Amino acid sequence: METILSVRDLAVSFHTYAGTVQAVRNVSFDLKKGETLAIVGESGSGKSVTSKAIMRLIPNPPGEITNGEILFDGKDLAKLSEKEMLKIRGRDIAMIFQDPMTSLNPTMTIYKQIAEGLKQHQGLRGEDAKKRALELLTLVGIPNPEARLKQYPHQLSGGMRQRIVIAIALACNPKVLIADEPTTALDVTIQAQILELLKDIQQKTGTAIIFITHDLGVVANMADRVAVMYAGKIVEKGTVDEIFYEPRHPYAWGLLGSMPRPTDDPNQALPAIPGTPPNLLNPPKGDAFAPRNPYAMKIDFEKEPPMFQISDTHYAATWLLHPQAPQVTPPPAIIDLALKYRPDSAFAKSIGKGGAE
Amino acid sequence: MEREKLLEVRDLKQHFKIGRGRVVKAVDGISFDIYKGEVLGLVGESGCGKSTTGRTIIGLYDATDGDVIFKGENVHDKKSKAEKLKFNRAMQMIFQDPYASLNPRMTVADIIAEGIDIHGLAKTKEDRMNRVYDLLETVGLTKEHASRYPHEFSGGQRQRIGIARALAVEPDFIIADEPISALDVSIQAQVVNLMKELQRDRDLTYLFIAHDLSMVKYISDRIGVMYQGHIVELAPADRLYENPIHAYTKSLLSAIPLPDPEHERTRKRIIYESKSLGAVGRSDEDSSIPPLREVEPGHFVSLTDAEYEAYKAQLV
Structure with a gap:
């Protein structure tokens, strides 16, 4: 299978008053087209920092990618300028965050938040953007999408909000979707719905997913391959059955x-x-x-x-x-x-x- | 053998007024008993009223209606200070968030000894500190930790401090409100093992509130499933897993992903369609919920007459 993202010897450090924290220490993995790679580990194991480094969302200072390459589409993301990165982030690689309560803007309508990416990356405006936004809400299984577009995040339940976050991430048909603990804040029955939705979308669109979680039940359910992280390193990786x-x-x-x-x-x-x-x-x-x-x-x-x-x-x-x-x-x-x-x-x-x- | 009832909850209701005459019926008439020395698990999704139940039992909220009978005495009637003090000593609570439930300005020793001071359990300063040291060791920390502040500890260690604080007044009954949900997987098992060990050694009784059904199954003797302010099923832990009867319990159990890929490939999720219109417990209208029936010894399920007949027919 074709490899679409390749992380080589990635190291990320944070410079703090107490000293340098080596959050990620030489991590390497490949992501293949259409597969789901789960990264598991406890808090502080470096799994979220790894995913943020791929998106170049590590705040600098205090954070810094000290070593390694992130190869995507013939480019090394670790070395791109912020301007070049803007073209990739949200278009080719999109992210779903853990907490749908805080990752949506409370002062913007659902439509505005979805249309942001459509405008920026695809130049869609007016009716075209609206049509696409409706398509996306239907894709993520939101009933009565017309009415939802005009609403604000606080008017929706946690599960619905996470669906909106997923719709935003999918807006530009990303090749890679990074899901950072997307169901940790949700109840089990809602979690089951969101996992089913992600699998369904993957089948329809063929995007590759990096799924970050600490829940091994979710890993068993979602992953094709698994990387286990501990103290900033991958200590074991293999197919889900092997792990x-x-x-x-x-x-x-x-x-x-x-x-x-x-x-x-x-x-x-x-x-x-x-x-x-x-x-x-x-x-x-x-x-x-x-x-x-x-x-x-x-x-x-x-x-x-x-x-x-x-x-x-x-x-x-x-x-x-x-x-x-x-x-x-x-x-x-x-x-x-x-x-x-x-x-x-x-x-x-x-x-x-x-x-x- | 008749087991001793430590706690009886009778038709407990907790309604919150949320303005404009609207009422949230967080807990809407639940009844259950907890026997001495057992662990009763209470599970359900967020907003089902499980935490409110725990907080109302211990008296953090004044119950809207219903009785809580602890060791044969109705505790919410108590008015005299001395009686309240006695009750507070016998019943303690462990909270969910070990970051929010410890006062950041107090040393660990003062946090743990607060109850000892209030109840005058220590005769001398030395006795007080010895008790603190003993408690720290009981929960797997060391003497040296006593003079430190909460921010110097990890989540798992903080939860151990919270447990030591609850144990300090030598209670009979502990309400643990999601004590492990804020902790990492590898730490969860440590804390659960500690709680089980303490229960055995000190003959404690727990009400264990959680949404992680696998962990609840592991620690509980009996489990109550809550849905929208009501208990819909109450059964011995094994039976609830082997033979769930209420549709909501079935859906909840079928939604848990297990760490087993083969099982996950074949797992079929059962979807529960709420029969009630709107959100029960959140409207002013009286929601009629079928009564709990004992379908097998110790196994209670909320079923309508028709559902009960159907269940019996299916058994034959």
């Missing part, structure tokens, strides 16, 4: 294990990840996850693990994949899933062997 059924990084194990499932025995403690994420003012030496990692080895505290390749699509940065590493047994929840869905995978077999020893 859920053959995960290799202990952080991915921890995240997957700490999600309660309806089948869990309530008398057993949830397998929580101990401790808290590291401070990126002084990123730790070695593997940043080592202090919280029950499987950590001596080398984890000393040397940063490289990305080990597991399959054509699956990579993980953990020393456990080194040929000399000892065989370890992942948490029970991970083993259960692997044996249930991928009993023939190399991963499932390796766990079986680990258990026998």
Whole structure:
């Protein structure tokens, strides 16, 4: 499949009074046409900063892209001037923000907010713009669109507002849509509607989606491929099945294990990840996850693990994949899933062997 | 064996006047019991009245109507200061937002010891600090944290301080209003484990209010589902998941995405069409909601006569 966006060794730092915070530390990934790539991680893992860097929305100062390339359409977005970026932002790459309450302008009608992008990028005016705005509202499933165009954000519910935000993002048929926690502020039933809408739109328009979230349920539902971020780095990436059924990084194990499932025995403690994420003012030496990692080895505290390749699509940065590493047994929840869905995978077999020893 | 009822809520109503004679019926006649030592989960979407229920029970709002009976006494009738004090000590609350619920100008020690001071639980200054240190250790923090201020802590640590504050007066009953929704995934499990452990060690009873159904299922013995100010289904946690009966419960359960791609590919969402016209609980008109019926032991569902007949027919 054709790659349409390629991020290479991206690093973003913020200069604060306390020192330099290395929010994103050499992140690389490709986005293919029409696919959904989910970036998962906790707050502070750098997932939102990565997406804002792609949109060049990092405020400078204090923020700065210190390294790397963002290749899109033959251009390196990291090096474009603000004027050139204006032509791409909102037209080729659009963004949906987390909180529909704050990402809409309360003093502008819905029509004005949708028409902004249409005017700027496509030169649509008057009746043409209105026609397109109506089309967009219909596409995102808003009933009675004529009346809605004249309304203000406060007259709409949270779910409706998020649909408006999506309509604005779709206005110029972007090739890449970045959705930064688009459903976190919404109720589960509304979340389900918005996710269905995004999938439906992707099928119709073929846009590629970068979906940023901390909810692994949403990832399982939406993603084709997944990148797991921790402390400003991608620690594991692969297809959605590889990440859920053959995960290799202990952080991915921890995240997957700490999600309660309806089948869990309530008398057993949830397998929580101990401790808290590291401070990126002084990123730790070695593997940043080592202090919280029950499987950590001596080398984890000393040397940063490289990305080990597991399959054509699956990579993980953990020393456990080194040929000399000892065989370890992942948490029970991970083993259960692997044996249930991928009993023939190399991963499932390796766990079986680990258990026998 | 008859279990001891710790809390009885009888036809509780909480209506808010919003001007021009309009009334929001946030909680509109709900009844339930909480037994000693159990965890009752209360779930529902935003605006369904679950938080209002918790806040009304503890007396942050004066109930519009209905009774709250705690340990056999009607608590909202209490007028004397001494009686109120006694009640406040027995019932505590943990709030959703650990950033907003701790006073930024107070040290952690003073935050935790506020209840100890009010109730005069510590004889000496030394005793007071020892209690604070014990509490900090109980919730997984250290002695050194006592002299710091809330801004020096992460969200998960702050929520631990909030839990220590609630425990300080040795309550029997704790209302936890979305205690983990503001926390990261990896931290949520830590806090839930802590709450479960404390419940076992100290024989606590919880009302656990949340919208994250997977977590509620994990921590609760029984779960009540709220919709527009009413409880539509109340059942043991397992039964609610295995055999949801109310259409709203079904839709809610079917909307949760699980961390399992194969399951997600086949999951079918059930859509709940609200039968009521307009928003129940938000209009002045009296919304008639069918009564709760016990369809199996301990499993209550709000069903109309016709729905109940249909349910029984389907069982045969």
